[in-house]
Amino acid sequence: MSDHYTVTRTFLERLKQAVAPAQVLSKPAEMEAYAWDNTQLRYMPGAVVLAENRDQVVAALKTCNDAGMAVTPRCAGTGNVGGALAVQGGVVLSTQKMNRILEIVPEDRLARVEPGVINDSLQGALAPHGLFWPPNPSSAKSCAIGGNLAMCAAGPNAIRYGVTRDWVLGLEAVLADGTVIETGGWTTKNVVGYDLTRLLIGSEGTLAVITQAIVKLAPRPQARRMLRAFFSSVSQAAKAVSQLMAVGEPPSAIEFLDAACLDILRSENTVDVPDTAQALLLLEVSGNATMIDGMAEAVNQQIQALKPVEMAVAESDAEAEQIWSARHALSPALKKLSPKRINEDVVVPVSRLAALIDGVSALAKQSAIPIVCFGHAGNGNIHVNMLVDPADAAIMARAEKALEKLFDLVIRLNGSLSGEHGIGVQKKAFMSWEVGTDTLALQRRIKRLFDPLGIMNPGKIFPDT
Amino acid sequence: MSDHYTVTRTFLERLKQAVAPAQVLSKPAEMEAYAWDNTQLRYMPGAVVLAENRDQVVAALKTCNDAGMAVTPRCAGTGNVGGALAVQGGVVLSTQKMNRILEIVPEDRLARVEPGVINDSLQGALAPHGLFWPPNPSSAKSCAIGGNLAMCAAGPNAIRYGVTRDWVLGLEAVLADGTVIETGGWTTKNVVGYDLTRLLIGSEGTLAVITQAIVKLAPRPQARRMLRAFFSSVSQAAKAVSQLMAVGEPPSAIEFLDAACLDILRSENTVDVPDTAQALLLLEVSGNATMIDGMAEAVNQQIQALKPVEMAVAESDAEAEQIWSARHALSPALKKLSPKRINEDVVVPVSRLAALIDGVSALAKQSAIPIVCFGHAGNGNIHVNMLVDPADAAIMARAEKALEKLFDLVIRLNGSLSGEHGIGVQKKAFMSWEVGTDTLALQRRIKRLFDPLGIMNPGKIFPDT
Numbered sequence: 001m002s003d004h005y006t007v008t009r010t011f012l013e014r015l016k017q018a019v020a021p022a023q024v025l026s027k028p029a030e031m032e033a034y035a036w037d038n039t040q041l042r043y044m045p046g047a048v049v050l051a052e053n054r055d056q057v058v059a060a061l062k063t064c065n066d067a068g069m070a071v072t073p074r075c076a077g078t079g080n081v082g083g084a085l086a087v088q089g090g091v092v093l094s095t096q097k098m099n100r101i102l103e104i105v106p107e108d109r110l111a112r113v114e115p116g117v118i119n120d121s122l123q124g125a126l127a128p129h130g131l132f133w134p135p136n137p138s139s140a141k142s143c144a145i146g147g148n149l150a151m152c153a154a155g156p157n158a159i160r161y162g163v164t165r166d167w168v169l170g171l172e173a174v175l176a177d178g179t180v181i182e183t184g185g186w187t188t189k190n191v192v193g194y195d196l197t198r199l200l201i202g203s204e205g206t207l208a209v210i211t212q213a214i215v216k217l218a219p220r221p222q223a224r225r226m227l228r229a230f231f232s233s234v235s236q237a238a239k240a241v242s243q244l245m246a247v248g249e250p251p252s253a254i255e256f257l258d259a260a261c262l263d264i265l266r267s268e269n270t271v272d273v274p275d276t277a278q279a280l281l282l283l284e285v286s287g288n289a290t291m292i293d294g295m296a297e298a299v300n301q302q303i304q305a306l307k308p309v310e311m312a313v314a315e316s317d318a319e320a321e322q323i324w325s326a327r328h329a330l331s332p333a334l335k336k337l338s339p340k341r342i343n344e345d346v347v348v349p350v351s352r353l354a355a356l357i358d359g360v361s362a363l364a365k366q367s368a369i370p371i372v373c374f375g376h377a378g379n380g381n382i383h384v385n386m387l388v389d390p391a392d393a394a395i396m397a398r399a400e401k402a403l404e405k406l407f408d409l410v411i412r413l414n415g416s417l418s419g420e421h422g423i424g425v426q427k428k429a430f431m432s433w434e435v436g437t438d439t440l441a442l443q444r445r446i447k448r449l450f451d452p453l454g455i456m457n458p459g460k461i462f463p464d465t
Numbered sequence: 466m467s468d469h470y471t472v473t474r475t476f477l478e479r480l481k482q483a484v485a486p487a488q489v490l491s492k493p494a495e496m497e498a499y500a501w502d503n504t505q506l507r508y509m510p511g512a513v514v515l516a517e518n519r520d521q522v523v524a525a526l527k528t529c530n531d532a533g534m535a536v537t538p539r540c541a542g543t544g545n546v547g548g549a550l551a552v553q554g555g556v557v558l559s560t561q562k563m564n565r566i567l568e569i570v571p572e573d574r575l576a577r578v579e580p581g582v583i584n585d586s587l588q589g590a591l592a593p594h595g596l597f598w599p600p601n602p603s604s605a606k607s608c609a610i611g612g613n614l615a616m617c618a619a620g621p622n623a624i625r626y627g628v629t630r631d632w633v634l635g636l637e638a639v640l641a642d643g644t645v646i647e648t649g650g651w652t653t654k655n656v657v658g659y660d661l662t663r664l665l666i667g668s669e670g671t672l673a674v675i676t677q678a679i680v681k682l683a684p685r686p687q688a689r690r691m692l693r694a695f696f697s698s699v700s701q702a703a704k705a706v707s708q709l710m711a712v713g714e715p716p717s718a719i720e721f722l723d724a725a726c727l728d729i730l731r732s733e734n735t736v737d738v739p740d741t742a743q744a745l746l747l748l749e750v751s752g753n754a755t756m757i758d759g760m761a762e763a764v765n766q767q768i769q770a771l772k773p774v775e776m777a778v779a780e781s782d783a784e785a786e787q788i789w790s791a792r793h794a795l796s797p798a799l800k801k802l803s804p805k806r807i808n809e810d811v812v813v814p815v816s817r818l819a820a821l822i823d824g825v826s827a828l829a830k831q832s833a834i835p836i837v838c839f840g841h842a843g844n845g846n847i848h849v850n851m852l853v854d855p856a857d858a859a860i861m862a863r864a865e866k867a868l869e870k871l872f873d874l875v876i877r878l879n880g881s882l883s884g885e886h887g888i889g890v891q892k893k894a895f896m897s898w899e900v901g902t903d904t905l906a907l908q909r910r911i912k913r914l915f916d917p918l919g920i921m922n923p924g925k926i927f928p929d930t
Binding site: 414 | 594624627630644648650655672684708753812813846896911912914
C-alpha cells in the first residue's frame with residue numbers, strides 16, 4: 001500500500017474476506033451517504049464497512065490496523081463537527097446496522113443497546129415502562145446512541161439530568177488492534193479500577209469503537225408545563241436564568257432566544273413578539289401531576305419579579321405547542337436567510353451569559369456578519385450562528401476572524417469551546433486555547449496508548465502539529 | 466538509596482529542602498496519625514509531607530520521582546480499603562492542610578475547593594446559599610473532598626443524585642513527575658477532548674494528586690419526610706425496592722437492614738422491632754414543601770400494597786430522628802459484638818438484591834460466621850459485615866473462604882466488588898474476577914503512562930503479578 005489512506009484493490013479484498021463481502025462497500029454511489037454529515041462538508045471514503053455485529057467490527061479493525069489503514073468510526077452521521085467524516089480517506093466503519101435494543105430492565109432502570117439504535121427509537125421503546133434516557137439532542141429523531149456516546153451529546157434535558165456521560169453504566173468497545181474491552185457494569189455504583197466508560201464517552205471515535213452500551217434510565221415525569229417570558233434586555237433574561245439556577249429545583253429546560261432571533265420571528269410572523277422584547281426565555285417544568293402547578297407557579301413568580309415584557313404559562317398542550325413553536329420556527333427561518341450558518345455551541349458559566357451575548361452582539365457589528373444566538377441557557381450553552389455565504393471570500397475571512405474573537409471571549413469568561421457538539425475537525429485548531437499544553441500532551445499520549453499506529457479517526461480533536 | 470521504599474537521611478534532607486523543612490515529618494511519634502485509616506491496618510511511612518499548597522505538592526512529587534521513591538497520597542485518612550496507607554513504606558503526601566473553600570458561586574451552582582476541605586464543612590458553608598454537594602458518605606463529618614474524589618465516594622444520596630463523579634466540573638492535579646494538569650472546567654457541559662476529570666476520580670491516588678476541584682452543586686430540598694417499613698421477608702423488602710425504582714420519582718434514600726441487624730436492634734432494645742420482621746427499609750423523600758406530603762404518600766401506597774409487617778411515616782422531626790436511630794444504633798452495636806468486622810460494600814442490580822441477601826444468609830450458615838447486611842438498597846449497594854475475631858485463625862480462614870464465595874456470588878449476579886469504598890489494598894486480589902484480562906491490562910498501561918516509575922500509591926488497585 002502506498003499510504004495509510006488509499007484503499008487499494010488488494011486491501012479491499014482483504015477487508016471483504018475478513019468482514020463479509022456483502023458488508024463492504026466501495027462504489028462511490030453506494031458510499032455517497034457515508035461521505036456527509038451535518039456540516040455540509042463532504043469526504044468520500046475509500047471503503048465503507050457496514051458492521052452487523054461486534055465480530056465484524058473486530059475483523060475490520062484488525063485488518064485496518066495490520067495495514068496501518070485509517071478508520072473513521074461512524075453511526076448515524078448527524079454530527080456537527082465532522083467527527084464521522086473520513087477527512088483523510090481510508091475506511092469508514094459504520095455501526096449503524098447494529099441497531100438492536102437487547103434488553104430493557106425496568107426494575108434496574110437500565111437498558112442494553114447496540115450503538116445503531118436511534119435515540120428516539122429507544123425513547124419509544126422505554127415509554128411503555130414509564131422510563132426514558134435523558135440525553136435528548138435536537139437531532140433525537142435521527143441521531144444514534146453510538147454518536148451520542150462518541151460525542152457525549154446532550155440537549156435541553158441536560159439542565160436537570162446532566163449529559164450522556166451521566167447516563168451510561170457500562171460499555172463494550174473494540175480497540176484499534178481488535179482487542180475487546182468491557183468497562184463499567186450493570187450497577188449504578190461501581191468504583192472498581194479506572195473509569196474507562198467516561199474516557200471513551202466523548203472521545204469521538206479516536207480511542208475505540210463502541211459496540212454495546214448499558215444505559216441508565218430515569219422515570220418519565222408525569223406532567224410538564226411550559227412557560228414563556230419576553231424581556232426588554234438580554235441582561236434581564238440572563239439574570240432570570242442565574243436566579244432560577246441559584247435557588248430551588250431547576251426547571252427541566254431553559255431555552256434562550258436573542259434579539260436577532262426575535263427579529264426573525266417577527267419577520268416570519270408565526271409568533272407574536274412584543275415590540276420592546278429583546279430576549280425570550282422558553283421554560284419547562286416537569287414532575288408529578290399533583291405538583292406541577294406549584295412548580296410552574298414558583299418559576300412564574302421568580303420571573304415576574306424581574307418584570308418581563310410579557311409572561312405566559314401554557315394552560316394546555318396546544319398552548320405549550322404554541323410556545324415551543326418559537327424555537328421550532330427558528331431553524332427553517334435561518335436556512336432561508338443565508339446559504340450557510342457557522343454553528344458554534346459554546347458554553348459559559350450561567351452568570352456570564354449576559355457578557356457572552358453582549359460580546360457576540362458587538363462582534364456582529366464589528367464584523368458586519370449577522371449572528372443569531374439561541375440555546376440551552378440553563379447550562380450556559382449557547383448556539384452562536386453566523387449567517388454567511390461561502391461563495392463570498394470577504395465575508396468568510398471576516399467570519400474566521402469573528403470566530404477567533406468569539407472563542408477568545410468564551411475562554412476569558414471561563415467557558416468552553418463546545419458544550420455538546422464536540423471538536424471533530426471543525427474546532428481542533430482551537431483546542432490549545434482551552435486545554436493547556438501539558439494537559440493536551442497527556443491526552444495525545446493517551447491517544448497513542450490506545451491506538452499506537454494512529455489509525456482511529458485521524459485528523460480529529462487534536463490540533464495539527 | 467537502597468530501594469524505592471526506604472527513606473534515607475540524604476533523601477529526607479532533599480525532601481525537606483524541596484518542600485519546606487517544617488512541612489516534612491519523620492519522627493515515628495509525629496507520623497503515627499498517618500499510619501492508620503479505617504481498616505485497622507497500620508503501616509508506618511518513612512516520611513510524611515504535609516503540603517500547604519500546590520507548589521509543595523509539585524516539589525514533593527518531583528523529589529520523589531527523581532529518586533523513584535514511593536508516594537502514598539492521603540487526605541483525611543478515613544478510607545475503608547487501605548488506599549491512604551503506605552503499605553510499602555516511602556513517603557505519605559498529605560493534602561489535608563490544603564483545606565480552603567476558595568469560592569462559592571451560587572448563580573453558577575459551583576464551588577472551588579482544595580482537597581483537604583471536610584465534606585461536612587463544605588455542606589455547612591453551602592447551606593446559607595440553599596445549596597449542597599450531593600456525595601454524603603457516612604463519614605461526612607470527618608472525610609475530606611480529596612478522599613471523596615480519589616475513591617469516587619457516595620452515600621445514601623446516590624440513589625437520586627449519583628456519585629462523586631457526577632458532581633465535579635473540573636480538577637487541578639499534579640502528575641508523578643510534577644507536571645500540573647487542569648481537567649474539565651467551570652461549565653456543566655464540556656466536550657473538549659478526553660474526560661480526564663473522571664479518569665482521575667476514583668483512581669485512588671495512583672495516577673495523580675488532586676490539588677483543587679470545581680464541584681457542581683445542587684439545590685437543597687426544602688423538605689424531607691422519613692418512612693419506615695418492616696417486612697416479614699427479605700424478598701418482600703427487595704421487591705419494594707425494585708418497584709420503587711421502576712416507576713415514578715425515586716425516594717432520596719432507601720436504606721436496608723437485614724434480619725441479623727434486626728436481631729441486634731432487638732437485643733439493644735433501642736428500637737421497637739416487630740417479632741415477625743425479617744427486614745427493614747428506611748426511606749426518605751425530599752422536595753419542595755408543598756409537594757412533600759404527596760411524595761411521601763405515593764411511596765407509602767406503593768409499599769402498603771406489598772403488605773409490610775409495620776409501616777410508619779414520620780410526622781415530625783423527632784419521629785424522623787427516631788426512625789433513623791435504627792440505622793445509627795447499628796455501627797456501635799456491631800463494634801460491641803465482635804473485635805473486628807470485615808466490611809465489604811458489594812453492589813448488585815436492584816433486581817438481584819433478594820438473591821444477594823439470601824446468598825449471604827446461606828454463606829453465614831455454611832461458614833458459621835455471623836454476617837450482618839445493611840446499606841443503600843436503592844443502588845443495590847449492600848455493606849456485608851462479617852463479624853470475626855482476628856485472633857482466631859480458624860475463623861479467619863473460614864472468613865477468607867466466605868469472602869471469596871461472596872465475591873463469586875456478586876459477580877454471578879452482574880454485580881460489582883465495590884460500590885463506594887474502592888479497591889485499595891484490600892480487594893486488589895479480586896480485581897481480575899470483575900475486570901477482564903484485556904481491560905485490566907489496558908488499565909495497567911494507563912497507570913504506566915501517568916506514572917512510568919510506578920511511584921504513585923504502589924501496591925494499590927492492581928493485583929500483584
